[in-house]
Amino acid sequence: MKLSDRQEEIIKLVKEGQPVTSEALAEKLGVTRAALRADLAILTMIGILDARPKVGYVYSDKPKSSMLFDYINDIKVSEIMSKPSIISENTMVYDAIVYLFLNDVGTVFVENNGFLVGAVSRKDFLKISIGGTDIHKVPVGIIMTRMPNIICGNSEDSAYEMAKKIIEHEIDSIPIVETLKLDGEKDQYKIIGKVSKTNITRLFVKMGKSE
Structure with a gap:
């Protein structure tokens, strides 16, 4: 799966300052939280980020092609x-x-x-x-x-x-x-x-x- 430039930047920011909240990510990227919602959902779903309630996002150190992504991407x-x-x-x-x-x-x-x-x-x-x-x-x-x-x-x-x-x-x-x-x-x-x-x-x- 090819990630977008913004998704790659999100991963970089999380690695550098984890845990990072969605509010902090939005501020650093100069966009709204709503604009990041889809990117964060995708990165969490495919196993690159972990979302921790009341803490923020952390890098999960899993391979980009997680089993979950492979499974759902193969279903038509x-x-x-x-x-x-x-x-x-x-x-x-x-x-x-x-x-x-x-x-x-x-x-x-x-x-x-x-x-x-x-x-x-x-x-x-x-x-x-x-x-x-x-x-x-x-x-x-x-x-x-x-x-x-x-x-x-x-x-x-x-x-x-x-x-x-x-x-x-x-x-x-x-x-x-x-x-x-x-x-x-x-x-x-x-x-x-x-x-x-x-x-x-x-x-x-x-x-x-x-x-």
């Missing part, structure tokens, strides 16, 4: 993805909210003519519900996040890549798509599954049971 999205929750962009917000809770999901993906056009989350529904709008008369197409602003994956991506995207973009679910190239038109995306925080958590539980 097709092995862990689940069935996506999909509605039409003409679905009224009220009906979409009912659908979301009946399916117990955090994000619903939106299609038009069988292709992905957007996504709508619990936060989106909450915002419009407390705003006094008649949710029986507003379609989800009005409030959804539209393509190309949707973070997607494909069935051949690794579970590690999906976990990384979920952390970096602070989202709870990623649509897994097939890209269709139609003559004379821009690429279209057909949803074939999803990977959510729950899918990743189940993978870690499975890993724990196999130990």
Whole structure:
């Protein structure tokens, strides 16, 4: 695995001054703690750093290609993805909210003519519900996040890549798509599954049971 320049710099700073808190690392690198969250999560997951509560980060002196990283990087999205929750962009917000809770999901993906056009989350529904709008008369197409602003994956991506995207973009679910190239038109995306925080958590539980 090739680390980014910032990840290499984090390792260097931790080696020189361990234990080091995330606040101290952010200050030294001139970024926010939030900006470092993904890098620290990755370095901890693959065994380079250890996170010690109320102390900070220390260098674990483990090989970069830890067994954990090798395991999760070898697992393909097709092995862990689940069935996506999909509605039409003409679905009224009220009906979409009912659908979301009946399916117990955090994000619903939106299609038009069988292709992905957007996504709508619990936060989106909450915002419009407390705003006094008649949710029986507003379609989800009005409030959804539209393509190309949707973070997607494909069935051949690794579970590690999906976990990384979920952390970096602070989202709870990623649509897994097939890209269709139609003559004379821009690429279209057909949803074939999803990977959510729950899918990743189940993978870690499975890993724990196999130990």
